[in-house]
Amino acid sequence: MPIEVLLQLVIATLDDLKGQHLVKLNVRSLSNITDFMIVVTGTSDRHVRVLAREVALQAKKHGISPLGVEGGQAADWMIVDLGDVIVHIMQAEARQFYDLERLWNPALQKADVPHVDVIGATPNEPIS
Numbered sequence: 001m002p003i004e005v006l007l008q009l010v011i012a013t014l015d016d017l018k019g020q021h022l023v024k025l026n027v028r029s030l031s032n033i034t035d036f037m038i039v040v041t042g043t044s045d046r047h048v049r050v051l052a053r054e055v056a057l058q059a060k061k062h063g064i065s066p067l068g069v070e071g072g073q074a075a076d077w078m079i080v081d082l083g084d085v086i087v088h089i090m091q092a093e094a095r096q097f098y099d100l101e102r103l104w105n106p107a108l109q110k111a112d113v114p115h116v117d118v119i120g121a122t123p124n125e126p127i128s
Contacts, residue, residue, distance in 0.1 A: 001063060001064055006064060009058055009062060013051075018047075020041040021041045024036060024038055025037045025038075025104050027104050031104075034085065036085045037086050037088060037100070037104060039095065040088070040089055041090060042090065043092075045075040045076060048075040048076065048077070051078075052069055052075070055080045056069050064082055067083055071089075076093065076094040077091070077098070
């Protein structure tokens, strides 16, 4: 499956299930393990688990076997590894604490960053 189609599938799945403050990071130049990271906020541990499960399920339905799904019962952060795309699903507190957007993109605070897409948020809306 082309990576753009996989990204669209992941984003649509997270959006359908009300994932909040979705951010797509192009990390091709920063990482040798993946091309894109998706960071999204779930509203509760149950919501985080449902988002992770559904992303993995939709990927499987489209012929992509997840390389791994990490997280557990106290799901404040789960990861779905789809190879070219790694999805980080976090509760707001964990997302703010780990601040993956800043870790993977130190230039995030600059006005024009072409390799970062904030999906479902206005430019001045906080992402965490």
